Amino acid sequence: MKSRFNRKLAATTALSTALALGLSLGTTQAMATGNETAGQNVNARADVEATGSITSADDADAAMEAQGLIDESVSVVGQMKADEGFQEVLQRAKGIYIVPDYGKGAAIVGGEGGAGVVLVKQSAEWTDPAFYNFGGVSLGAQAGGEAGSMAFLLMTDDAVNAFKSGNKVTLDADAGFTLVNWSADAEASWGKADVVTWSDTEGLFGGASLGVTDINWDDDSNEVVYGAGTDMSAVLAGKVENDNAEKLKNALES
Template sequence: MKSRLTGKLYTSTAICAALALSLSLGAQQTMAAGSETNAQAQAQAQTPAAKSSIETTGSISAANHAEAGKEARNLIDESLASVGQMRQDEGFREVLSRAKGIYIVPEYGKGAAIIGGEGGAGVVLVKQDGEWSDPAFYNFGGVSLGAQAGGEAGAMAFLLMSDDAVNAFKSGNKITLDADAGFTIVNWSGDAEASWGKADVVTWSDTEGLFGGASVGVTDINWDDDSNMAVYGAGTDMTAILEGEAETDEADELKAALPG
């Protein structure tokens, strides 16, 4: 009797253990399957959105890059036209030939907003050993002094006559060219030819009366990251461009138009 009971107990115990093991394995498989299903569901739910976000971001970046390149090329063409206007004045051609650099802003201001208001995009080229660098792109915030209220938008240029004026553009952002920054600014006019010899900066405009006869400076001149990157590629800094270490075929005509 005892032997049969013991055998039954062993059999029951073995059956219970087998059942427990089976249930445990089944639960683990169910949990694993559930986790895999949840992961797949999450991936299916997230992947389209993630792809959409990546594709949208990439598309916007590419579009911005293309637009910046287009604007940069237009700015170079407009700067070339401005240089053509400057060269029509025989007296100014001499000043231009002696300049160590030039900041050309083909279109500045909008109507009455000219004083301390709308700024402009421009290019800076530096001359070394009779050769002009390719253009570096800068924006500025406003004219600091003397612009005539209500004046029309027009082309402006700032001839950099001294090393200090040139080096200001290599120093970084928030550049200021005015008397407060220690620069002597002279406005160009046919009857003021004798005064430009001592100037750090000679200003020029194709809009008569824009400066109202007063000395003019510019404030908040900043490096234009988008345009410079679009033309020269990522990682190109302002010093490399202004020292002739970066080049673009887009500016060949503009450099040729400036006297060496």
């Protein structure tokens, strides 16, 4: 009886020892695996920092911002078309640069934040939007105010081609462009203008000597929407597509 008890106790002790050893080994292995994974994550982050690669989170943010600009531009087009007679000048335009929210409260002179989209008319149809930013607006006597939505109707081939020429584009008299402020009473001046300017801020462009400086191709937005290496001329020539821009194109066409 005692012998059977001792054998049972020994077996139980051996089993317990084996279980404890197994758990210990499992824990050690799990810790090693966790440390290895953590090390891989650190290395991956280091690779991103070293190469300057855009992370998936950055990609998603850039895509949301780009789509937000497109959606907001639809509303801006609706505002413009509510102005009596504006439909006519829009139909004559060869392109348009829409900036839904310039400055975001910053002073116009020296202000930043002119993120927007450019669309060009090709064979009576609008291309998909290309993304551009600009650094500042000079408004002469009207400087110092604040702006909301802006749009620049490109009335000539020269004005359109300026956007295809590269970065640091300037639209002002010094660059050889004539800019006029939109007004239902100024139809006679449209035929002489390279650019017709519009804003939802009353009096913003009224009587001012206007210039737009440092217009730049937005690499991040264009890349996330159209793919790496997309050329600005390809977008403005209608050679690439963005299915999420149909509402904006329809708003301009209707």
